[in-house]
Amino acid sequence: MHCQLEHSGQASEVGVARKILMSVEAIAIGPIQKDLEQMDLGAEAVFEGFLAPKTLRNQRLVFHINHIQLKN
Numbered sequence: 241m242h243c244q245l246e247h248s249g250q251a252s253e254v255g256v257a258r259k260i261l262m263s264v265e266a267i268a269i270g271p272i273q274k275d276l277e278q279m280d281l282g283a284e285a286v287f288e289g290f291l292a293p294k295t296l297r298n299q300r301l302v303f304h305i306n307h308i309q310l311k312n
Contacts, residue, residue: 241273242266245287245303265294266303275308284311 245266250257266287268276279285288307293299 241268241276243268243276264303265300266305268305272305272308276305279308279310285309286311 243266244263246261246263248259248261251260252258266289286309287303287305288309289303289305291301291303294302
């Protein structure tokens with residue numbers, strides 16, 4: 241299952257707070273896909289996984305989800 245993850249937050253860069261707004265292409269396979277399908281659109285969660293090139297020819301990074309923890 242292909243999806244788009246969005247993140248907003250802050251990070252410190254050279255002691256200065258920097259606002260972060262980003263979107264990343266993601267993929268979920270197997271049991272993780274079923275967990276993702278059951279989530280409500282816009283639900284907040286912590287996603288764990290890894291970044292890898294989309295294909296050998298397309299070096300655009302895709303986040304591969306291997307764990308989801310819903311936030312309350």
